[in-house]
Amino acid sequence: MITASLLAILIATIATPLATIVPVSADETSTPTTLTSDGDWTYIQNDLVTIVFPAGGKKPMFLWWNTKDPNSISVVKFKGLIEYSTYEKPYFLWRCQAERVEIREQLRRLFLEPKQHMSNIQTHMGQILRALSDIGDFSLLHAPYLPFSSSTWRLDEPENVTRGDVEYLSFNFTLVEVPGQRERFQFAENNIIIRCRFYYTPATEDAYGQYTYAVKAGELKIDLVIKHWEWNIDRLNDIVLRLRDLGLDIPTGKAGLALWVNLASINLTKLQTAQQDAERTDDADLTEHAATAQHMYVEDQQIPVGQDNTDNDETPMQNLMREQFRIRFEKGNATFAGFFNFVPKAIVTDGVTYNTTDVTASYVSAGAHMRLFIGYPYFGNKTLEHDPSLGVENIVPWLPTTLLAVLIGATILVAVAVAAVKVRKKTVNVVTVQ
Numbered sequence: 001m002i003t004a005s006l007l008a009i010l011i012a013t014i015a016t017p018l019a020t021i022v023p024v025s026a027d028e029t030s031t032p033t034t035l036t037s038d039g040d041w042t043y044i045q046n047d048l049v050t051i052v053f054p055a056g057g058k059k060p061m062f063l064w065w066n067t068k069d070p071n072s073i074s075v076v077k078f079k080g081l082i083e084y085s086t087y088e089k090p091y092f093l094w095r096c097q098a099e100r101v102e103i104r105e106q107l108r109r110l111f112l113e114p115k116q117h118m119s120n121i122q123t124h125m126g127q128i129l130r131a132l133s134d135i136g137d138f139s140l141l142h143a144p145y146l147p148f149s150s151s152t153w154r155l156d157e158p159e160n161v162t163r164g165d166v167e168y169l170s171f172n173f174t175l176v177e178v179p180g181q182r183e184r185f186q187f188a189e190n191n192i193i194i195r196c197r198f199y200y201t202p203a204t205e206d207a208y209g210q211y212t213y214a215v216k217a218g219e220l221k222i223d224l225v226i227k228h229w230e231w232n233i234d235r236l237n238d239i240v241l242r243l244r245d246l247g248l249d250i251p252t253g254k255a256g257l258a259l260w261v262n263l264a265s266i267n268l269t270k271l272q273t274a275q276q277d278a279e280r281t282d283d284a285d286l287t288e289h290a291a292t293a294q295h296m297y298v299e300d301q302q303i304p305v306g307q308d309n310t311d312n313d314e315t316p317m318q319n320l321m322r323e324q325f326r327i328r329f330e331k332g333n334a335t336f337a338g339f340f341n342f343v344p345k346a347i348v349t350d351g352v353t354y355n356t357t358d359v360t361a362s363y364v365s366a367g368a369h370m371r372l373f374i375g376y377p378y379f380g381n382k383t384l385e386h387d388p389s390l391g392v393e394n395i396v397p398w399l400p401t402t403l404l405a406v407l408i409g410a411t412i413l414v415a416v417a418v419a420a421v422k423v424r425k426k427t428v429n430v431v432t433v434q
Helices: 004-012 100-115 119-123 125-137 180-188 237-245 268-281 401-423
Strands: 022-024 033-037 041-045 049-054 061-066 072-085 145-147 152-155 159-163 166-177 192-199 203-206 212-215 220-227 255-267 295-298 301-304 325-328 337-342 345-349 354-358 360-365 369-377 383-386 388-393
Touching: 049 388, 061 388, 072 100, 072 337, 072 369, 072 388, 100 125, 100 237, 119 125, 125 237, 145 180, 255 337, 301 360, 354 369, 369 383
Parallel strands: none
Antiparallel strands: 022 033, 033 041, 041 049, 049 061, 061 072, 072 145, 072 255, 152 166, 159 166, 166 192, 192 220, 203 212, 220 383, 220 388, 255 369, 295 301, 295 325, 325 337, 337 388, 345 354, 345 383, 360 369
C-alpha cells in the first residue's frame, strides 16, 4: 500500500531534495545520487530520476519518475509467477494456465478430437478417456499461480559497488516464505531472487559470455533468478506417456513459466485520492486503481489501455531479432517518460554450463494499466536468469499516421537527392531548418 510518507515525499520532491543518508560521488557521466529510507519506503534519487521501492522487502515493486516532474509516476509491480501449458501457443495465455482441468481439456481438444474418428483411437477410446480423467482428478499439482504479494520477502540492504570504472548500488529481494495455504509452493522459498543494480555510471553487462547489453547511468537493472522450479507437467509425465502409447501425438515438454508484471502510470493528485480510499478498504491494488494511462507504447506502437480487456486473449510481442523488448509509459505533458525493457533471451544454467533460451512476451490492457507476461520455456530443474530494466528517457511524441507518412516521404526524397548528387561526385550538406 502507498503510505502517507510516500505521498509526502512525492510532494516534497517538487520543491526540495531528499535528505542524504548515503552520498555517492558524481563523475563525468552521472549526477550525485542519494539513498534514503523512511521505514516504509526506500528512495534512490539524483537529478534525473527518483526510484522508490518498499523498505524491508514487503513485496517487489518500483515507482519512479523524473525528479523534476513527480506528477508523472511510472509503476511496475511484480505480481507473481504462473506456470502455463504451451500446447496451443508458445507464449502465455491466461486461459492456458497449468491447472489440471485445463490441461485435460487442452489434450482432449487438441490431440483427441481431431483423431477420434480413426480406428486405432476408437479401439483404445476407453483407456484414453480414463487417462484424461486421471489428469482431471490428479490432486498433487500445485496451483498454477504463485502470488508475490502474499509471500514474505527479505530485502538485503543496498550497498555501493565499484568494479573498475563502473559504479552501482546493489540490493536483492529474496522470497523467503510462502503462506501455509500455498504449502505446495514451499519449494520456491529462497529459490526466487530479484537482484537489482542501480547504475551511477554507464556500463556494458555480460551475461556469462552469451550476450551483452548496454545499461545507462540512472537505469535500474534487474535480474530475475528462479531455481529448482517444480513443474506440474513433470508430475503428469506418466499419464501423458500413457496417452502417447494409446495413439495421441502429444509433444514433450510443452510448458512455460511466466512472470506477471503490472505496468501503470499514475499522477500525484489521483494517487492522493486513491490513498484515502485504500485506507478505508485495505486495497492491495492501489496503484492499479490510481492508474491514469490511456495508452502505452509497445515497441513504439501506441497501444490503448484504457479499457479492461482481460476477458480477451493476450497479444504476443514480436521478437524480430530485437536487442531488447521495450515498453514506454504514457508521457502526457512530462518531459521524460518511463520505460521498461527486457532482453529477448534468458540464461539457463546448471552451475557449470550456461546456455540461452528465447523469451516470449504477451500483454493485455487491464483498465488504465497493462498486464505484461514475460514467458520462459521449460527449463527443468536448472536455474533461469533474466534481465529486465527500468528508467526514464526523453522520447519523441507519438505522431499521427498521416504526419508520419509525410515525414517518411520527405526522408525518402532527401535520401534520393543525396544519392543523385553523390553520383555526380559532389559534396552535399543537408541542413535541418528549425
